[in-house]
Amino acid sequence: MFQNFGEMLMLLWRTAWALPMTWRQRRKVFDQLFEIGNASLLMACLLSFFIGGVLALQTGPVLAERGLTNFIGQIVGLSMCRELAPAMMAMLIAGRIGSSMAAELGSMTVYQEIDALRTMNINPIQYLVLPRLVAISFALPVLVVFSILVGWLGGAVVSVSNYQIAISYEGYFNSLRDGIDLIDLVNGLFKSAAFAVVIGLVSCHQGLHTIGGPRGIGRSVTKAVANSIILILILDYFLTRLLMHLDR
Amino acid sequence: MNATAQQGVSLQARDVCKSYAGQLVLKGIDFQVERGEVFVLMGPSGSGKTVLLKHLIGLEVPDRGEILIEGQPIHSPGVVDRYRLAMVFQSGALLNSLSVADNVGLYLSEHRLHPPETIAQIVAEKLALVGLKGIENKLPSELSGGMKKRVSIARALVIEPQLILYDEPTSELDPLIAVTIGAEILRLNQRIHVTSIVVTHDRDLAFGIADRIALMHEGELIALGPPDQVKADPHPLVQRFLQADFRFNPESITP
Ligand SMILES: Nc1ncnc2c1ncn2[C@@H]1O[C@H](COP(=O)(O)OP(=O)(O)OP(=O)(O)O)[C@@H](O)[C@H]1O
Numbered sequence: 017m018f019q020n021f022g023e024m025l026m027l028l029w030r031t032a033w034a035l036p037m038t039w040r041q042r043r044k045v046f047d048q049l050f051e052i053g054n055a056s057l058l059m060a061c062l063l064s065f066f067i068g069g070v071l072a073l074q075t076g077p078v079l080a081e082r083g084l085t086n087f088i089g090q091i092v093g094l095s096m097c098r099e100l101a102p103a104m105m106a107m108l109i110a111g112r113i114g115s116s117m118a119a120e121l122g123s124m125t126v127y128q129e130i131d132a133l134r135t136m137n138i139n140p141i142q143y144l145v146l147p148r149l150v151a152i153s154f155a156l157p158v159l160v161v162f163s164i165l166v167g168w169l170g171g172a173v174v175s176v177s178n179y180q181i182a183i184s185y186e187g188y189f190n191s192l193r194d195g196i197d198l199i200d201l202v203n204g205l206f207k208s209a210a211f212a213v214v215i216g217l218v219s220c221h222q223g224l225h226t227i228g229g230p231r232g233i234g235r236s237v238t239k240a241v242a243n244s245i246i247l248i249l250i251l252d253y254f255l256t257r258l259l260m261h262l263d264r
Numbered sequence: 265m266n267a268t269a270q271q272g273v274s275l276q277a278r279d280v281c282k283s284y285a286g287q288l289v290l291k292g293i294d295f296q297v298e299r300g301e302v303f304v305l306m307g308p309s310g311s312g313k314t315v316l317l318k319h320l321i322g323l324e325v326p327d328r329g330e331i332l333i334e335g336q337p338i339h340s341p342g343v344v345d346r347y348r349l350a351m352v353f354q355s356g357a358l359l360n361s362l363s364v365a366d367n368v369g370l371y372l373s374e375h376r377l378h379p380p381e382t383i384a385q386i387v388a389e390k391l392a393l394v395g396l397k398g399i400e401n402k403l404p405s406e407l408s409g410g411m412k413k414r415v416s417i418a419r420a421l422v423i424e425p426q427l428i429l430y431d432e433p434t435s436e437l438d439p440l441i442a443v444t445i446g447a448e449i450l451r452l453n454q455r456i457h458v459t460s461i462v463v464t465h466d467r468d469l470a471f472g473i474a475d476r477i478a479l480m481h482e483g484e485l486i487a488l489g490p491p492d493q494v495k496a497d498p499h500p501l502v503q504r505f506l507q508a509d510f511r512f513n514p515e516s517i518t519p
């Protein structure tokens with residue numbers, strides 16, 4: 017995995033160079049966006065609702081014992097914003113979209129479609145990697161905002177309906193509003209954008225470096241997802257440290 | 265894009281060596297192809313023909329030696345971009361996510377060489393040339409092997425290339441279409457003086473269109489020259505390869 021870092025940085029660099037071509041490739045970017053939305057919205061919704069719910073369920077009774085139920089909105093709100101929505105959505109997208117990117121580019125590599133592009137003087141980075149990376153970097157933060165909102169809602173539903181917690185919607189959302197600043201949202205979005213680049217980069221890199229026929233495609237997909245998730249979790253720690261530092 | 269003003273390019277391989285995973289596949293290939301020549305490469309399966317073609321168009325980098333296009337190393341920055349090159353892959357290598365029309369017109373649309381209507385017209389014209397009509401909207405997965413090959417040839421023709429490499433253009437094709445393709449290779453060669461390198465197992469095609477023929481065996485060229493000269497080459501492997509037919513024991517082809 018680590019010998020690939022250099023190659024991935026090269027890929028990032030070359031994609032960054034191709035960024036001015038984004039407008040030309042806008043149709044492919046839209047296609048990708050559509051695919052990402054299509055593949056992940058429903059799942060994101062479900063996942064986020066239950067994450068918010070379980071957060072409230074885990075923390076609610078403990079807070080209630082100590083008479084601190086009016087903090088529950090804040091806890092769910094902050095955790096969703098700063099940590100859970102970015103991390104969980106990134107993993108969802110790594111599994112859903114990263115895998116399909118790796119599979120698609122992998123099969124194009126194995127079946128010589130990439131070679132064919134190169135003989136036609138079409139740069140695979142501009143034609144394939146750029147639209148994917150741009151689309152995912154845009155889609156993931158949007159998905160995270162969506163996930164945060166749904167997660168809050170999940171937390172609210174559980175906080176209100178669970179008999180051990182049993183606070184009002186009003187109480188929950190008041191606490192949430194008091195506890196959360198715009199900076200928390202920005203924090204989460206910043207993280208998710210970084211995760212998106214990681215997923216896109218790892219998946220495209222794995223796809224383009226697929227060797228060994230159809231079997232290699234499967235290997236690339238597995239590696240793309242596993243490596244993305246590992247990198248996301250490691251990066252998450254360091255980004256959190258960095259952002260905490262900046263907050264102060 | 266001005267097809268009439270165009271010229272083929274010359275190509276030279278100089279001591280090209282390549283090995284994959286310790287297996288030496290190309291063992292010092294040396295030859296030159298002149299502008300506008302039809303150069304046919306034959307040889308047993310696995311002798312390294314496809315690998316050689318990939319080197320000739322710059323897709324692979326040789327371990328040793330070099331490929332010169334118009335006298336300049338093909339891997340020097342900017343050299344390949346200067347010429348229009350095309351390759352018909354053995355497998356067709358069509359983009360599976362694009363329709364036939366988009367595949368054939370890809371070069372023109374990506375490089376913005378014509379407005380969409382003109383591209384559609386050119387695409388239909390080239391498809392008709394390879395005997396395909398009304399399949400513009402199909403996906404490659406809906407085509408037969410021979411149809412894919414022909415679409416791939418059409419895609420190469422659209423480029424109006426200065427150098428075109430065909431990797432077994434007539435395998436998978438019925439004899440009638442094969443003859444048409446052979447004629448088209450020649451016609452293109454005469455019309456725009458494209459340099460053509462054709463890998464084929466089809467001896468009729470080879471001797472029908474070649475200016476020169478090279479015979480490859482286990483990564484080496486064992487014969488090279490005009491068709492008559494190669495036919496008369498006393499090298500036993502050459503004779504065995506050229507004369508193999510069904511009455512022979514097939515094993516005698518690859519000793
Ligand atoms: N990417 C690769 N990795 C490892 N070995 C390879 C690779 N490409 C080709 N080879 C090996 O190189 C040798 C020559 O292959 P090549 O495809 O050039 O044969 P060919 O002459 O085109 O045969 P055919 O007529 O069957 O198409 C084969 O032994 C093949 O196993």
Ligand SMILES: [Mg+2]
Binds near residue numbers: 313314315431
């Ligand atoms: Mg071959």
